[in-house]
Amino acid sequence: MSCSEHKKKLIEEVGLHFEQTHQISPLAARIYAIMILSPYEGHTFEEILDITCASKSSVSTQLNLLIQLKKVEYFTKPGDRKRYFRASKRYLINTLQENLESINAEIKFMDKISEFNAKYNKNKFEKYGEFSKLFKGYLINQKENMKDTIEKMSNLTEELTDK
Amino acid sequence: MSCSEHKKKLIEEVGLHFEQTHQISPLAARIYAIMILSPYEGHTFEEILDITCASKSSVSTQLNLLIQLKKVEYFTKPGDRKRYFRASKRYLINTLQENLESINAEIKFMDKISEFNAKYNKNKFEKYGEFSKLFKGYLINQKENMKDTIEKMSNLTEELTDK
DNA sequence: TTTATAGTTCGGTTAATTCCGAACCAATTG
């Protein structure tokens, strides 16, 4: 099943989004998009070649990159040598978790700046400090909020995979 | 005032952070870092040259880029031809606002995916749908949360600039 | 044991990014 025009267009669109938000190459983003657009269904290597019109080597490399990043996983079928690639079942959770890490990085960053400013820019720091306190408070708040959602999603995952 | 070793190291560190989170070139990120590490103080073109050890042309280009992105602004002093560059006073708010936009993009993206899946992957969608609903709910929640913080910061800005 | 399938690896090409130096411009100073 090659791919409808509508879907091809969507793959480009979603791919572009992934390219920007996940910091991966255009081809990797397109491959990921293909899989997001049919969750739970596996795609063979050949199908991906066919849809992306890219070379075997590029698809191989980028696919392995996505697997390494845990964005993509694969399963096999008995008596079938092919691998079936699909978006990692936990990809929404993973996206959240990546976000969580970037918030953590932001907080660490704010700490560094605050520490430096408190030491060397003390006189100007009062004003600046209020902002950074507000910002940091916001970040920590977000973090808690996100943890909560991740937990809910994890529960949902277990519930579903148990069946 | 050239720059202490400690500060130089910090500039590299913070620069790296900006490079990744703001999607700008290494030099632009370093320049931005320099300014973040002394808020309210202006830096001259020469100082930046001196600290970064980059060429005039590169500094000029990247500085103008940062100005265009509203990350950096400049002021002048009477009877002084130089411009004094500093991080935009609203840079924390701007960072939040950029985040807000990326959340908006994420929501739009979720809509696209959901719409497509509801149409073409209906049978598998029940499970998947619960996740995406949860995720979307989270995003919208974040958005509201962020709007609130932006408002608080804006108020603070007005309050401070009035004085 | 040859052949086909399902990928992987390596070397290289192309394209894009990042940065530089040299020439330039516009305002000020002597």
Add this chain to the structure above:
DNA sequence: CAATTGGTTCGGAATTAACCGAACTATAAA
């Protein structure tokens, strides 16, 4: 007016990223 200061602009060099083709490997089937 010539010289200095504070940048800007342009053409290109160096680096990096993205992708390709061809040769290769490992498994299985004929």
